[in-house]
Amino acid sequence: MPDRGVRERARALAEELLAPQAADVEAAGAVPRSHLDALAAAGLRRADGEDALAVVEELAAGDLATAFVWIQQVGVARWLGAAVADGGDERWAAQLDDLRTGRAHxxxxxxxxxxxxxxxxxxxxxxxxxxxxxxxxxxxxxxxxxxxxxxxxxxxxxxxxxxxxxxxxxxxxxxxxxxxxxxxxxxxxxxxxxxxxxxxxxxxxxxxxxxxxxxxxxxAALLAGDAAGLRPNGSLALGLVQRCVRAMRTDDRHAERSAALAEELGAVRVRLDAAGPDDLPGARAAAVDLAWRAAAALALATGSSAVIAPSLAERTVREALFLLVFGSRPAIREALLDGLLASRRA
Ligand SMILES: Cc1cc2nc3c(=O)[nH]c(=O)nc-3n(C[C@H](O)[C@H](O)[C@H](O)COP(=O)(O)OP(=O)(O)OC[C@H]3O[C@@H](n4cnc5c(N)ncnc54)[C@H](O)[C@@H]3O)c2cc1C
Structure with missing residues (x-):
């Protein structure tokens, strides 16, 4: 059962700590270590499975750069956890504990x-x-x-x-x-x-x-298993969409659109969660496609001031560009290109 408290704790920190500082953090050019420490101190590093994905999504809604640094450790914990389960060196158990408590990142x-x-x-x-x-x-x-x-x-x-x-x-x-x-x-x-x-x-x-x-x-064996590991990065795109849903909801003129976007977000999340290796590239592409459209919608809802930096809309559009290419694979890229250029084929 997912722990609702974890998502809520992540959301509170994203809204109160990460989002208000996101523009300054970008200007400074470095996620402060104090951000990572505060998130770990709230117990967010102990989250596993669905909870860990919910944490990434909420953090990305607040500040994608921090969420992006945060998500790197997911892969490290997976390999260290496997080494410990295999009866590997005891030092890896100690190292894993350091990562889970936030003593190290x-x-x-x-x-x-x-x-x-x-x-x-x-x-x-x-x-x-x-x-x-x-x-x-x-x-x-x-x-x-x-x-x-x-x-x-x-x-x-x-x-x-x-x-x-x-x-x-x-x-x-x-x-x-x-x-x-x-x-x-x-x-x-x-x-x-x-x-x-x-x-x-x-x-x-x-x-x-x-x-x-x-x-x-x-x-060869590791490459063959690659598609199975594509799920976690999808939560970065879900978080960007979540940010757009919440920002557009504050404007009565776009409340209905925000609700429709939230529904699409739910469907894309369900597809990502259900996907096996064969459907994961398609599910990842659907998440990125939605993030790209949501960012454009936020810019349109914001109006011309969206081109003045720094602003939430311009940062979100730049981050959607990053999501288009980051962590890609040939099958993800093909699905995205086919979707983006579908009107030309019709
Ligand atoms: C800003 C940014 C930060 C990043 N940070 C990190 C990081 O900290 N650590 C990290 O490990 N990676 C990181 N990456 C790399 C990322 O995980 C992807 O590998 C990369 O985005 C894919 O780039 P590419 O499409 O140019 O393909 P390339 O890296 O040039 O790969 C060549 C081809 O092989 C495919 N391919 C790549 N890897 C595999 C695989 N394992 N199995 C099957 N096919 C594959 C690609 O889709 C591509 O077609 C980062 C990428 C970006 C843009």
Whole structure:
């Protein structure tokens, strides 16, 4: 049974803490650590399953950049949880507890070694004869890593042949404003969610010890399982729609439209929740399509002032652009393009 209290706590924090500061946070270019700590202190990191998705949706309604940094940890918790369940190293149980209580916050850098084709980050094993002990030397580039300088750790994938290694890197030094030898984050000039501090990560002979290995798997098997993991990012789009529903409801002229949008939102959420791997790309596309239309509707309801920055409408439209392309897959992109250009085919 979903815990209604969790969604309500997330909504209250989104409305009282995140939304009022969203424009200032964007201007400052970094989600404050105090936001992440306040959300964790309210017990939101302990939410699982449907509750965790409801939290992401409510946070995204308030401030997408904060929700985006927040959601990164969902993937880390999943891999650490699996390692603990497999009877893995006890340190991972302790690390998972740190993440659930908010003593630490973590992100992911999965795409470089998980997407189809050759690996963008290669791991070369080093043996126990090496002065630094067992482990790997990593080289390559990760195109997107969110939360750089904000988070304590990142779960990074690297490839050794067909084997994918999931390595939890300690980013404490980077968070304190320092540098890690062989690791360089190049900040990307994003048009939306720039406070997420997303970087391109360069690894140049970066050394990682064998004790940082959380899991390993075969590239082909991991790719085959990819579609099953597409549900969580859909909640970012649901949150943006939720924001538009609530903003338009405050204007009597658009109350009916807001109610109709809320109904569409409910239907899209039901589809996402029910979808298996085959329907998840279509369900994700439907959520993003709705977010794109809802953002345009909010701009229209706002009128010409929607083009003056900073404003809720212009930020929401920029964030809808981000959602169109973020976390995409060929099947999601095809479904979106087919829907957007349907009138041309008729
Ligand atoms: C602002 C921003 C921040 C991001 N932050 C992070 C982050 O912190 N951590 C992170 O891991 N990723 C992050 N991503 C990457 C994201 O998860 C997606 O990989 C990316 O948005 C897809 O980009 P693309 O469509 O350009 O495809 P590419 O990354 O160029 O991928 C090539 C092709 O392979 C497909 N593909 C990619 N991955 C898979 C897969 N696993 N299985 C099957 N097909 C696949 C793609 O759809 C595409 O067609 C971020 C992206 C953006 C835009």
């Amino acid at each position: 973590a992100g992911i850098a999965l795409q470089a070694a998980l997407r189809p084709g050759p690996a963008a980050v290669v791991a070369r094993p080093v043996s126990g004869d090496d002065v630094h002990g067992d482990g790997w030397v990593l080289d390559g580039e990760v195109p997107w890593v969110t939360g750089w300088g904000l988070l304590d750790a990142v779960l990074l994938t690297a490839r050794d042949g067909e084997e994918v290694l999931f390595l939890l890197l300690d980013l404490g030094e980077v968070r304190r404003g320092g540098q890690a030898v062989g690791l360089r984050g190049e900040l990307l000039p994003l048009a939306a969610v720039r406070a997420s501090r997303t970087v391109e990560l360069h690894l140049d002979g970066f050394r990682v010890g064998a004790d940082r290995l959380v899991a390993r798997g075969q590239h």
